[in-house]
Amino acid sequence: MRWLVNFILLALVVVAIGLWVTRPKTDDADLLAGLTADEAHGEEVFIASGCASCHMVEGATDEAKLVLAGGQSFPSQFGTFRAPNISTDAEAGIGDWEAIDLWNALHHGTSPDGSHYYPVLPYSAYIHLEPQDVVDLHAYMMTLPADATPSEPHDVPFPFSIRASLGGWKLLFLDDDWVMQGELSPELTRGRELVEAMGHCAECHTPRNLLGGHKTGAEWMSGAPNPAGRGTFPDLVTLDWSAGEIEEYLNSGFTPEFDSAGGHMALVVENFAQLTAEDRAAVAAYVKALPIQ
Structure with a gap:
């Protein structure tokens, strides 16, 4: 019986340490x-x-x-x-x-x-x-x-x-490392900020592992199932649009085939259309720089 008590105590210590290590983090004002x-x-x-x-x-x-x-x-x-x-x-x-x-x-x-x-x-x-x-x-x-x-x-x-x-x-x-790294031009740096940070494009366009974490490397932005169960979000790595066509899509919502953005993507386009042409060009430059090895 003593071993059981010791096991329970050890388990409680392990749980306590785990909760401490993974406690919610905050910064001071x-x-x-x-x-x-x-x-x-x-x-x-x-x-x-x-x-x-x-x-x-x-x-x-x-x-x-x-x-x-x-x-x-x-x-x-x-x-x-x-x-x-x-x-x-x-x-x-x-x-x-x-x-x-x-x-x-x-x-x-x-x-x-x-x-x-x-x-x-x-x-x-x-x-x-x-x-x-x-x-x-x-x-x-x-x-x-x-x-x-x-x-x-x-x-x-x-x-x-x-x-x-x-x-x-x-x-x-959760970490603050950028996925696209290395020596980047000012345009690519801005594109990274818009795609990886503010626009949180990976939430839809990057596949996830079993725990819901994003896959990186060559799978970053390679398309993913719609979690709502309706279709998939497209692969941006193999997207064969030109940079200019990507910019136009983010401005008007029209694809090179004259289809138009639908669903939640229509709202994304509405947002990016309010940004500058330079910002849309930066996003296009990021997409054209994929895949990430």
Whole structure:
């Protein structure tokens, strides 16, 4: 019987160490001290990051897209996730958040109450945002309308409902290394920022392993099944469009075959069309530089 007691004690110690190592991480407000917010740049970050595309009410149009009341559903093999209210309502949304709260959510996947966010919030991409980007984004978001609609709960079955386990996921898959590395031109550097960070393009276009982590190397941006079960997202590695055709698609939504973007991609195009022609050219340059070895 003594061996059983010792085994249980050892197991408890191992669990305690594991929970400590994988605990939600946060940074102090000192990280952002001295940064002056630029709302205009924050709007650019907001658009490029597709914040409204996921957090607006489904079917919203025009100015209503800036009412970030949430509610859209995102099915996956781990359950169905629902976009929360991130409007400026202090109770239902994030109206009482400071810039450091937004930083910790986007950089560490940690909520203001110290719990793990699910990576359906693509913090594995947003981790690449600079502190200035987040300060500016926060300033812009605080200018948007408030909405008191409560966030809807996720529908995630056991064991994925155990948020403490997300610390292990982060330990395995959350890091701030860029996928495309090496000596990059200014255009490719900007393309990397838009594709890997703000645009979080890998969320749809990169296949995942059994634990939901992105595959890298030559499989990066090589296409992936739609987690909702309808078709696949295209392979960008073998895309035979010219850079100019990619730029045009991101501006108008029309393919070289005169087809048009549909589904959620139509919202992505709507976002990129609001960016500069230079930004669309930078994304095209990144895509044409694939695959990554």
